Amino acid sequence: MVLQAQEGRLTTSPAGSVPHVLVATAVPAERDAVAQAFPGAATEVPLPGEGAVLHRLPAGPDLLAAGVGPALAAARAASALTAAALHGRPYTLVVSAGIAGGFAPEAPVGSLVVADEITAADLGAETAEGFVPVTELGFGTVTHRPPEALVRDAATATGARPGTVLTVSTVTGTAARAAALRARHPRALAEAMEGFGVAEAAAAHGTPVLELRAVSNPVGPRDRAAWRIGAALGALTDGFGKLAPVLESWRPA
Numbered sequence: 001m002v003l004q005a006q007e008g009r010l011t012t013s014p015a016g017s018v019p020h021v022l023v024a025t026a027v028p029a030e031r032d033a034v035a036q037a038f039p040g041a042a043t044e045v046p047l048p049g050e051g052a053v054l055h056r057l058p059a060g061p062d063l064l065a066a067g068v069g070p071a072l073a074a075a076r077a078a079s080a081l082t083a084a085a086l087h088g089r090p091y092t093l094v095v096s097a098g099i100a101g102g103f104a105p106e107a108p109v110g111s112l113v114v115a116d117e118i119t120a121a122d123l124g125a126e127t128a129e130g131f132v133p134v135t136e137l138g139f140g141t142v143t144h145r146p147p148e149a150l151v152r153d154a155a156t157a158t159g160a161r162p163g164t165v166l167t168v169s170t171v172t173g174t175a176a177r178a179a180a181l182r183a184r185h186p187r188a189l190a191e192a193m194e195g196f197g198v199a200e201a202a203a204a205h206g207t208p209v210l211e212l213r214a215v216s217n218p219v220g221p222r223d224r225a226a227w228r229i230g231a232a233l234g235a236l237t238d239g240f241g242k243l244a245p246v247l248e249s250w251r252p253a
């Protein structure tokens with residue numbers, strides 16, 4: 001609760017007037033890499049439902065290891081958003097964060113990318129003429145756009161490259177699939193598996209979303225030996241250290 005001067009009196013601030021940020025990663029290792037960028041130890045707060053636990057930092061965002069894939073990430077992010085709203089302190093921003101595959105040459109291993117578009121790349125129908133997104137079938141949405149000024153500030157602070165981050169349910173494992181994705185999404189810098197799910201949950205609550213990813217592997221032919229998870233988690237910690245003041249000062253328009 002925050003006290004503020006209003007018409008000469010000290011009052012409590014209306015919900016949402018101070019930043020209240022949720023960072024959703026897929027796995028605990030990513031959550032812990034984000035936590036390392038902030039001072040103090042997290043308090044564990046169980047969420048309704050099986051296996052979802054918020055890590056609440058004393059001077060930083062709430063962190064949630066929401067699970068791998070867009071559906072589980074959406075379900076768990078929605079639980080956290082609903083719980084915060086019911087407690088009278090809704091989140092003002094949701095950040096999807098973690099490791100990702102990077103499209104060469106723009107997003108090399110160890111680099112950071114920030115999404116100016118979060119796009120579901122495989123949500124649609126395969127036809128004889130090729131892939132058709134659900135929007136062209138008359139349903140839903142396939143893209144969420146984080147606030148422009150926030151993306152710009154995040155990119156400046158962290159050095160992350162701004163561009164499209166794709167959400168896929170199937171990790172790309174061939175050069176042909178990587179080329180097909182880039183042909184359909186020429187601005188794509190990276191692919192991961194949760195951003196669109198987290199963005200859908202945020203949109204359902206009218207909450208802005210951001211996605212920050214650290215590249216652990218190239219998008220292309222499957223090669224587990226080429227993964228650099230440690231380097232990517234280190235880049236994620238560094239990135240959030242630099243992003244912290246941006247998150248602290250950013251307010252929805």
Ligand SMILES: O=C(O)c1cccc(C(=O)CC[C@H]2O[C@@H](n3cnc4c(=O)[nH]cnc43)[C@H](O)[C@@H]2O)c1
Binds near residue numbers: 068069100224
């Ligand atoms: O077994 C494989 O060949 C393989 C290749 C890439 C990624 C995986 C995962 O299981 C990663 C899931 C996890 O990490 C994010 N991530 C990291 N790199 C990628 C990627 O190239 N494409 C999609 N997702 C990636 C993802 O967000 C998940 O949280 C296995």
